[in-house]
Amino acid sequence: MIHGSGACYGSANGPATPKKNFACINVYDPASRLMMIARCCLALLLVGSAPPVAAATLPEKLELEYDLTRNGIGIGEVSRTLQRRTNGSYVHTMWTRPTGLARLLTQTEWREEGEFIVQGTDVLPRRFSGTRTGDKRAYEHRVAFNREKSLLLFSNAASQPLPRDIQDQSSAIYALMLNPIAQAGEHILPLTDGKDIEMYRFIYQGKESLPTLFGAHEAVVIRRVSQKQFEHEQRCRTQTKPDADCKEPDDFTLWLLPEKCYVPVKLERRRKDETTTMALRAARGL
Numbered sequence: 001m002i003h004g005s006g007a008c009y010g011s012a013n014g015p016a017t018p019k020k021n022f023a024c025i026n027v028y029d030p031a032s033r034l035m036m037i038a039r040c041c042l043a044l045l046l047v048g049s050a051p052p053v054a055a056a057t058l059p060e061k062l063e064l065e066y067d068l069t070r071n072g073i074g075i076g077e078v079s080r081t082l083q084r085r086t087n088g089s090y091v092h093t094m095w096t097r098p099t100g101l102a103r104l105l106t107q108t109e110w111r112e113e114g115e116f117i118v119q120g121t122d123v124l125p126r127r128f129s130g131t132r133t134g135d136k137r138a139y140e141h142r143v144a145f146n147r148e149k150s151l152l153l154f155s156n157a158a159s160q161p162l163p164r165d166i167q168d169q170s171s172a173i174y175a176l177m178l179n180p181i182a183q184a185g186e187h188i189l190p191l192t193d194g195k196d197i198e199m200y201r202f203i204y205q206g207k208e209s210l211p212t213l214f215g216a217h218e219a220v221v222i223r224r225v226s227q228k229q230f231e232h233e234q235r236c237r238t239q240t241k242p243d244a245d246c247k248e249p250d251d252f253t254l255w256l257l258p259e260k261c262y263v264p265v266k267l268e269r270r271r272k273d274e275t276t277t278m279a280l281r282a283a284r285g286l
Contacts (some may be wrong), residue, residue, distance in 0.1 A: 058118065058177055060084045062261070062285035066278045068096075075102040078278060082174065089117050089126070092170050092192060096258075107134035116171045123175040128168035130194045141194030143168070152192060160197060163190040176262065181220075188227060199227035205253070212257060212265040212279050219255035260286055 027030040041239070061083055076098045083091050094112040098105070114128035129142040142155035150162045167175050169191050186203040205221040225233075229250065236246035255266040263286060267278040 022193065045161065058084070058090065058174060059285045063283070064266075064280065065282040067281050068278055070276045071221050071274060074100050075276075079212075080170075080173075089115055090174070091115050092174065094170055108132065109134050112170050114168055114170050115175065118178065121178045123167065123171050123178060125166070125168050125171045126191065126196050128170065130169075143192055152197070154195065156195075163197065166190045166192065166197070168194065173264070181222075181283065201225050201227060201230050208255065210266065211254060213283065214260055214265075217257055217259050217265075218243045219257050220262070222254045222256065224252045224254060 013135055014026065059082065062081065064080040066080075067074060068078060076096060079093075079095045081093045085091060092114055094110075096110040097103075098108065110130065110132050112128070112130045114125060116123050116125045118124070121168040124147070125145045126233070127142070127144050129140065131140040132138050140155070144153040145162060145166070146153055147162065152162050154160075167189070172191060181202075181204070184204045186200050186201055190197050190199055192198075201224070203223045203225065204214045205223050207218050208221050209216060209218045233246075236242050239246065251270045253268050253270075254264050256262040257265045260283070263283060265280045269276045
């Protein structure tokens with residue numbers, strides 16, 4: 001559990017309003033690159049080493065829409081939804097699809113769906129699935145979070161011990177909504193894509209002013225990097241003559257907006273000569 005103070009109140013009918021001096025959160029070949037960006041959104045910054053500010057509740061209903069561009073050219077869109085059920089659990093979805101000219105090049109789409117409960121400020125996933133359709137690499141990955149046996153049960157019959165603080169790549173954003181990070185620090189956390197588990201570092205980079213859907217605001221900037229890549233970068237720094245693969249880091253950066261409960265307003269992946277950006281264009285339920 002991440003401890004903190006403060007509150008954020010939001011619903012489908014009105015904006016979330018942070019209390020004074022506190023912050024809160026409301027908040028995915030061409031086909032593979034689309035999903036890479038969408039997935040990174042889900043892996044958002046679960047926690048940081050500095051004490052977080054805890055939000056009071058998640059919205060009853062939340063809808064977020066993002067535009068995807070590559071080097072300034074539109075290639076797709078991402079839709080995310082959150083809905084609270086009458087039994088108190090939350091169901092969340094994400095849909096990534098190509099648009100415009102990109103749809104002439106690929107018909108690939110990705111969907112993610114899951115369910116979690118909230119205990120205090122802890123988001124506890126129950127199930128998660130990720131599917132890819134529209135091409136020869138189609139798949140469906142499903143995982144169940146069995147807390148009685150402390151196991152992750154995958155649809156391919158494999159299982160792994162259930163790590164502490166584990167999130168799926170969609171529930172991660174909602175864990176952050178209840179436990180926002182706004183100060184320097186980093187954390188290493190486990191995420192699952194429904195097929196396996198991977199460790200990630202979320203590293204605070206500072207603050208930056210940028211134009212957003214809500215006007216010009218100062219955003220918190222975070223770098224997301226897998227533990228494997230982080231260790232590779234550390235080795236590269238110790239080399240007198242770095243290897244060729246040390247010259248082109250795969251960077252993924254997120255901009256979170258404190259004034260709107262730390263909603264991710266921009267995500268950007270830079271790799272070699274390619275920059276793929278995910279920008280929030282519509283938000284309902286904040």
